[in-house]
């Protein structure tokens with residue numbers, strides 16, 4: 282299926298641009314160990330990413346995606362995790378194959394490019410910087426910039442308004458059901474990558490407009506004689 286050529290592309294961070302789980306899992310587990318608790322398999326942590334680092338840590342503390350630790354434990358864990366993750370945002374995290382080629386291809390479309398993530402800004406900007414792609418984005422909307430984050434459409438609509446681009450001329454690229462829900466509610470097209478996290482569930486179940494195995498496949502989905510800048 283062909284998609285309308287966008288004037289704005291917004292790209293998710295964890296699970297889409299960057300395989301960040303190796304650092305997130307190491308930091309979460311080191312936090313648990315320092316609290317005298319048992320660490321988890323990296324595969325478990327992978328299922329807990331996507332709703333912000335605080336939520337990831339809460340899930341790790343109780344070993345349950347829907348669970349919540351008691352507030353005293355949470356309050357002890359958060360500063361330990363924040364200090365570790367600030368130190369290790371990009372120690373083990375890597376860009377996925379095809380990301381840089383995909384960003385190059387988007388630049389040739391002449392569209393505006395932003396990053397919309399649920400990760401807090403204090404970790405988002407250093408991660409993008411350390412992996413050498415911060416300069417690719419004209420706008421970064423982190424998880425703590427607005428009162429609501431994905432699956433709310435707010436961060437996507439904020440970016441569209443920032444660039445004065447209509448939602449129907451905008452495309453979100455993400456890896457999780459939050460990206461699909463946010464894009465649908467905002468009136469964006471939605472392309473998903475097959476390799477991301479999505480809480481362990483195949484993203485095709487969310488029925489995005491298209492699914493790609495690599496970011497450099499996205500540009501070929503766009504009709505080149507419609508829209509554009």
Ligand SMILES: O=C(O)COP(=O)(O)O
Pocket residue numbers: 293294295296330331332333334337397398399400401431457
């Ligand atoms: O859960 C997070 O911290 C970030 O997740 P996202 O980049 O996939 O929105």
Ligand SMILES: [Mg+2]
Pocket residue numbers: 293294295296297331455456457477478
């Ligand atoms: Mg993601």
